[in-house]
Amino acid sequence: MTKSSPERPLSPHLQVYRWPVTMLTSITHRFTGIGLGLGFLLLACWLVALSLGEGPYEAVQAFHRSFIGRFLLLGFSWAVIFHLFNGIRHLFWDAGMGFEKETADRTGWVVLALSVVVTLALWWIAYPMGGL
Amino acid sequence: MKTATKKQRGLGAAKQGVHHFWAQRMTAVALVPLVLWFIYSIMQVVGAPYLVALDYMKEPHRVVLMVLLIWASMSHLRIGLSEVVEDYVPDHGMNAAAKMLVTFFCALIGVTCLYAILRIAFVA
């Protein structure tokens, strides 16, 4: 019996394994999809408050301005924008376009970067509008 | 030996697969313009006082688009979450129960939003 020599490579080395960007965007699509479902609770609260009157509406607005409220809204807005961009990427794949490895890697990075940039830009515009 | 193949043979397909796949894509396509419109609209009423927001959401075309947004989103969410359940809940009973929960959640959120939108349009 020969023991495997230590020079032989062990595979795969999970600690040094770099996640391909396509894997990252795939799990993020699922994560943001679930998050959006929960985010609709925020939308439901806002709509119900608006339908009930000024008191409830102001209470919800005050919550949105709180630290937790802003944190949730920031997460929700990024989730919407990421899922929208990456969803469009999915639809192109379904139509048979852009599924080659290099293209899928490149669009993955584009979607990730663009979702962050667009979210920050929208907050930058919205921030002075409502003290949000 | 009872292999996985042997266990499922004869049971047939789940039947709903293609239908769900297609419905998920159809709602996704509808959601692209609806969500773009939603982002644009929300940006108009961020931090708005009560009466301004109310007048804005009362606008007939916004009422219609909001109803479409909620409807498409909840159909899409129901299929999406069912797919997640399908992946992570192997037990037959638990799987059915989780999907039922998903359906109830989507129906509850959807109908609550629709009620509020109509109330905003016709009552508030």
Ligand code: HEM
């Ligand atoms: C903005 C427009 C949207 C587009 C273009 C879009 C697109 C898609 C696509 C193509 C899929 C299938 C992904 C796959 O096959 O792995 C998907 C999954 C999903 N979407 Fe959306 N979606 C949109 C909005 C939404 C909204 C508003 C919600 C929540 C209410 C949502 C929740 C989900 C969930 C939970 C899944 C399942 C995730 C999974 O199976 O991994 N999506 N979306």
